[in-house]
Amino acid sequence: MAFHDVRFPVRIAFGSTGGPERKTEIVTTGSGGEERNAVWANSRRKYNAGYGATSISDIHKIITFFEARGGRLNGFRFKDWLDYKSxxxxxxxxxxxxxxxxxxxxxxxxxxxxxxxxxxxxxxxxxxxxxxxxxxxxxxxxxxxxxxxxxxxxxxxxxxxxxxxxxxxxxxxxxxxEFDVPVRFDVDFLSINLAHFRVGEVPDIPLIEIRP
Incomplete structure (x- = not known):
């Protein structure tokens, strides 16, 4: 796996959804109390780029970008518009x-x-x-x-x-x-139904952060 030093289309990224994810184990005791343990020391960002696609041209750009990255194979830069500065x-x-x-x-x-x-x-x-x-x-x-x-x-x-x-x-x-998030596609198959897209259904295009 390699990292391609290219940025996911910034305008499409602006309409994406997502944010940080953490993993916590919660055990309920016999008395009804809780014991909580952080499985991950660091959070991991997840996004869905499909929400940023508003036209067939956008979908084509995503397909082109996906093919050039080899699906899940290679990472790339992603601008998280809610958290991209110091x-x-x-x-x-x-x-x-x-x-x-x-x-x-x-x-x-x-x-x-x-x-x-x-x-x-x-x-x-x-x-x-x-x-x-x-x-x-x-x-x-x-x-x-x-x-x-x-x-x-x-x-x-x-x-x-x-x-x-x-x-x-x-x-x-x-x-x-300023900084980008290193991510990869989280699927090897883009399922895009243009008939549904035209009437408002958002294609599912998941991205996941590559952590150090």
Missing amino acids: VSPDAAIAPTDQLIGTGTGALATFQLRKTYTSGAQSWARTIQKPVSGTVRVAVNGVEKTSGTHFNVDHSTGIVTFTGGNIPTAGQDVRAGF
């Missing part, structure tokens, strides 16, 4: 949005991540597929220059500081960015 979708990106690490004086590489916080709880999501040209980085609140002070691997989400620019011990390393 901040909320309606906010502007800043280089101080997300803490991605703390300098040691020797550590040169930092993985992009986005932390979701509510109350006292938080969860850090690994960002594998930042969008080229959108990554901004700051060290101790001072923005650095891409290509001079640091480089970004857009296939892994790893930020690497160049020689002489490695953060010193205790310095906060932060980043702001």
Whole structure:
């Protein structure tokens, strides 16, 4: 299996449905209480791209994209319009949005991540597929220059500081960015009935996140 560094049609993605999924085991005790256990440490996104298709032209684009990916065989990028930035979708990106690490004086590489916080709880999501040209980085609140002070691997989400620019011990390393979700088709067969599509039935085109 390979990953194709191409993006699912963005306009069609805008009308898709989906979001994060978690897996939790719940056991009901004899007294009626519950014991809950998180089976997955991280969530996994699932989408249905069929809801974004509003014309026969859209369906043709999806079929073309599906055939080029080999069905479920190869992954690709998907823009989740509800969660595609280091901040909320309606906010502007800043280089101080997300803490991605703390300098040691020797550590040169930092993985992009986005932390979701509510109350006292938080969860850090690994960002594998930042969008080229959108990554901004700051060290101790001072923005650095891409290509001079640091480089970004857009296939892994790893930020690497160049020689002489490695953060010193205790310095906060932060980043702001746009990102795509690495996904694949979750079927090897697209069942599309154009007669039904014309009268409003949405074709089922499931996508599922490829997790690290």
